[in-house]
Amino acid sequence: PGGNWLTGRRYIMGNADVNLALCAPTEAMGENVFFKNATHDELIYVHDGEGRLETVLGTVEFVKGDYVHIPRTLTHRWVFTGDVQPRLLVIEAPTEFRPPKRYRNQFGQLLEHSPYCERDFRPPTELHTIDQKGEFVVKIKKHGKLHPFVYRYHPFDVVGWDGYMYPYAISIHDFEPITGRIHQPPPVHQMFEAHNFVVCSFVPRLFDYHPDSIPAPYNHSNIDSDEVLYYAEGDFMSRKGIARGSFTLHPGGIPHGPHPGTTEASIGAKETHELAVMVDTFRPLKLTKDALRIEDEDYQLSWQPERHNHPMPDAAPVPPDIAGDGAVPDASPADAAR
Incomplete structure (x- = not known):
């Protein structure tokens, strides 16, 4: 454990298609600090903890066992609540996360044999429009580097939105x-x-x-x-x-x-x-x-x-050239x- 939502990430493995990291933040990000991943969608499994994802499109509440999906380029910040130490699995991809094709019909609707349904996805519930002037830092991740942009107005100065690219949460228990x-x-x-x-x-x-x-x-x-x-x-x-x-x-x-x-x-x-x-x-x-x-x-x-006190019937000998x-x-x- 250590760091905040960004500095606490510990990347474990990856390739050109996906990066996997663990994160157990012990510090909150600054009140006027936000994050945007310019190149990767993020899917976070919440192993422990609860709180809310605040975004320019509204708020997504999350609890233990949730997957939280954040599309790339979306300005947001994580706010953890409660007394439980957060523990997160972070999955980053330069492509979108989507339900498997075999679960969807030609129009994209989930079919009856899908292990979850549309109602299980929880999109943003409240749009908090913040009309505020000040110094607001958006840390933009691009090609592995964080680029701080300072805005004069609060990034959540939005009165409405429309479209299909938005954050959501879905529980592993809904599968x-x-x-x-x-x-x-x-x-x-x-x-x-x-x-x-x-x-x-x-x-x-x-x-x-x-x-x-x-x-x-x-x-x-x-x-x-x-x-x-x-x-x-x-x-x-x-x-x-x-x-x-x-x-x-x-x-x-x-x-x-x-x-x-x-x-x-x-x-x-x-x-x-x-x-x-x-x-x-x-x-x-x-x-x-x-x-x-x-x-x-x-x-x-x-x-x-x-190592398990298990018998080895007819065990093959170990070749001499293997350590x-x-x-x-x-x-x-x-x-x-x-």
Whole structure:
């Protein structure tokens, strides 16, 4: 935790299509200080905290569990209320966030099989027109730099607006899960799509209900995507040692799946109460120095059965040219971390 809504952001990973950051601000921004992202839409998952998003188009109230979407170029500021330390997942994209195409008809309306509906989106409710003269700083983010613009009049000096580009909030709890008799593929969790990546919501739901089903997901390698999971609430059934607020990255092509013992333990389970946000990117992600500083270096070894007191029948011997600690010879720090 530290800093304000802008200075407190810690970028963890990203590529040309998306940037992911964590933010736990402890300071308020100045009363006459505002922000505008000139190049990226922002989708913020509110893990903890509550308050209001004040914009030139009106106010959007938000609470824990909300996604808050802010279109690029929109002047705004965040105001946190209450006593809970805010904790936020920030997703930035140079393209728009939108409901997946398969949930919409040719006119853009959400179809009946969509896991949420138009009523779940909460647009600005009140337009506060502020006719005030003074010094008002709008920090404009452009190509990774903040450019301060000083205005003579309050930026919320607006009496009305019309159009389709406006901020909104929608709760992760409004996402109705899609379940089945056998294991459902990850796209059933999809909540938003953007250029070259998707955002998914894992929410409380029934497990597979075929008599012979095994609720734990199968081991797999992603062919076309890097897989990022932000663990919000509950116990993630296929993982051990994952805490609230954990962040995992499984690069495309690297096998992964349930930890040893969790597949057997899942048999007979009826439901889960987990909450998590998943971002799948269709181009490789690159880590930041901040990510390397908080990396759990043992995570890559957490699938070793002996770490879970799990038997290893017919275990293949480890080739002699592979280091016992999982390190890759001559790899860069970023490659080794990933």
